[in-house]
Amino acid sequence: MGSDDAAVLIGVSRYRDPSLLDVPAARNSLHAMHRLLTTPELCGWAEDQVHVLEDPTGATDLALELHRLAEETTGTLLIYFVGHGVVSKSGALCLAAGDTQLRYPDLTGLEYDKVRSALLDSPAQVKLVILDCCYSGRVIHGLAGAGESRLVDHTDVRGVYTLTAADQVAHVPSRDETAGTSFTQVLCDIVRSGIPGAPPTLALTDIYPRLKNVLKTRGLPEPNQRGTDTVESYPFSRNVAYAGGTGFRLLPQEHVDHFLRMLTAQPRHDLTAENIEKLQDWPGVYLLHRTSGEAPEVLYAARNDRSLALRLGQHLRKINGRCRIDARDLSFSYLKLDDDLSVVAPERLVLRHLHAQGRSPLWNNSGFGSNDAGRRRDYRRLGDDHFDMLHPIDLSWPVHLNAPDLEVTAREMAVHLRAQLPYGFRTELGDAELGRTRLTLPQSPLPADRAFRLLAAALGDAWQISALVGQVLMYRERGGRYPNAIRYYAGTQTLTEMPEVCKGPAF
Incomplete structure (x- = not known):
C-alpha cells in the first residue's frame, strides 16, 4: 500500500x-x-x-x-x-x-x-x-x-x-x-x-x-x-496458496529479483538533515536501518510516490522528538524509481523478501510514521510493541519563542507550539476563549513541559492539556483520562502518569 x-x-x-x-x-x-x-x-x-x-x-x-x-x-x-x-x-x-x-x-x-x-x-x-x-x-x-x-x-x-x-x-x-x-x-x-x-x-x-x-x-x-x-x-x-503457474506476470520474477538486488546494494547514509537535503524530489523506495550493534538491522521499509526527501525529513523530525532513540544510530538507503508505484507496490516486495528471510522490520505495522487519525484513536490502548509506547514524545524538547516578554493570546501560543514541536499538538483553535486568554512569553528556549504549564495556568481549570505517548491534546475538558497518557496539565496542577523517560537540559 x-x-x-x-x-x-x-x-x-x-x-x-x-x-x-x-x-x-x-x-x-x-x-x-x-x-x-x-x-x-x-x-x-x-x-x-x-x-x-x-x-x-x-x-x-x-x-x-x-x-x-x-x-x-x-x-x-x-x-x-x-x-x-x-x-x-x-x-x-x-x-x-x-x-x-x-x-x-x-x-x-x-x-x-x-x-x-x-x-x-x-x-x-x-x-x-x-x-x-x-x-x-x-x-x-x-x-x-x-x-x-x-x-x-x-x-x-x-x-x-x-x-x-x-x-x-x-x-x-x-x-x-x-x-x-x-x-x-x-x-x-x-x-x-x-x-x-x-x-x-x-x-x-x-x-x-x-x-x-x-x-x-x-x-x-x-x-x-x-x-x-x-x-x-x-x-x-x-494468495498464500499460489504454487506458481504459466499465467502472465506484470512483474516477471527476474525483474523482482533484480530490483531486490539493486536495493540491497545501495549505500547507507547517516540519517541527517544534510544527507536528506542532497536528495531530489523523486519517488522511490527506502529503508531505515539501525546501524548500532553488531550488524545493521532494517527497521522500516516503505515507499513515497512523490518525494523521498520530504518523507525522510518527516521521519528524522519525528525521531528527534522521541525518547529512547537516537537518530545518530540510524541510517537510510534508497532507490529512485520511474514506475507507477501505486501499481508496482515495491515496498510489499521488500517486506515479503525480508519476511522470507525471517527478518521483520520492527517499525512496519507498529505505528511509525502514522498521522493523527482523530479524537477517537486517543482512547485506543496501544500495545507494548507500538512505536509510541517504545519511544514516547520528549517533553523536554526546546521551544524557541521569537519575542520574549511579549503578550500573546493562548491561540497564538498554541499555533506557535504546533509549528515548533516535532509531534502533534491538537486543539480547537476556533474556540473564542483561546483568543481572549492572554499570557506573557518568557525568555526562550524553554522545555515543552514548561510551555504547557504556562498555557494551562493561563487557561485555568476548565481546560486540560493531555500529553499522550504520541501527541499532545488541549481541550476544554475536566478530568479527561486517556489510556496512553504521560502527563496532564490543568490550571496550575500537573499529574504525571508515567515515570520520566527523557532527560533534557534544564532551562
Whole structure:
C-alpha cells in the first residue's frame, strides 16, 4: 500500500439504546480485520494507513472523520463497518453508532448516503466498501434486518466495489465471547489460507465465490457483492496458496529479483538533515536501518510516490522528538524509481523478501510514521510493541519563542507550539476563549513541559492539556483520562502518569 492509501475500520459493539443489544463479536471482527490488513505477507497495509474507529458514540463526529479521511486519500480507500445496521421509515440504510436510537435511526445513526457522499467526494482511485451488518433493528441471535435490495440502490457508486454480509440476518455467535461475526471470520480465514488454483493475488471477486460457498455450506446467511468499472479486480491480498503457474506476470520474477538486488546494494547514509537535503524530489523506495550493534538491522521499509526527501525529513523530525532513540544510530538507503508505484507496490516486495528471510522490520505495522487519525484513536490502548509506547514524545524538547516578554493570546501560543514541536499538538483553535486568554512569553528556549504549564495556568481549570505517548491534546475538558497518557496539565496542577523517560537540559 502507498502513503496515499487509507483503510477506515469502524466497529461498534456497545450501544446505549437497550433495543440495540451489545455485540461483542463486532469488536473481535474489527480487531481481526485490522490484523488481516496489516499482515505483510497478506494484505500488506502499513499501520499508519489503517485507521481504527472503535465504538464511536456520535454519528455526526463519525461522519466528519470519515469525510476527512476520504478527502485526504488519493490512492486506495477501504471502508469497513461491523455492527448494527438499521433501516429508517423512509427506507434509508443507517449504520448504528453507540448513541444511535432505534426509534430515530435517520436522526441518530450514520445514514449510508453520507458514506456514499464521502466516496463520491474522495479523489481515491480505488474505493472498496465491506459492510458486516444488516438493516433492521431488533437482535435476538444476530443482527436482524431488511432485504438487500434497498442497499443496492445506495451502494451504486461508480468506481466502488461493495461486499455485504447478508440479505436478511448477519449471523453472530450467540455465546462465544471470543468469536467474531461469522461473515468477517470466514473472510479472514479464506484470505489467511489462500485459494489453490487462484491467481498470485486475490481480488475480492476471487474471494467472494469461496466466501459464499463456505457460508452457504454452514447454513449461514449468504453475502452479496456489487462492483463497477475495473475496481472489482483490485488485488486485495497475496494468495498464500499460489504454487506458481504459466499465467502472465506484470512483474516477471527476474525483474523482482533484480530490483531486490539493486536495493540491497545501495549505500547507507547517516540519517541527517544534510544527507536528506542532497536528495531530489523523486519517488522511490527506502529503508531505515539501525546501524548500532553488531550488524545493521532494517527497521522500516516503505515507499513515497512523490518525494523521498520530504518523507525522510518527516521521519528524522519525528525521531528527534522521541525518547529512547537516537537518530545518530540510524541510517537510510534508497532507490529512485520511474514506475507507477501505486501499481508496482515495491515496498510489499521488500517486506515479503525480508519476511522470507525471517527478518521483520520492527517499525512496519507498529505505528511509525502514522498521522493523527482523530479524537477517537486517543482512547485506543496501544500495545507494548507500538512505536509510541517504545519511544514516547520528549517533553523536554526546546521551544524557541521569537519575542520574549511579549503578550500573546493562548491561540497564538498554541499555533506557535504546533509549528515548533516535532509531534502533534491538537486543539480547537476556533474556540473564542483561546483568543481572549492572554499570557506573557518568557525568555526562550524553554522545555515543552514548561510551555504547557504556562498555557494551562493561563487557561485555568476548565481546560486540560493531555500529553499522550504520541501527541499532545488541549481541550476544554475536566478530568479527561486517556489510556496512553504521560502527563496532564490543568490550571496550575500537573499529574504525571508515567515515570520520566527523557532527560533534557534544564532551562
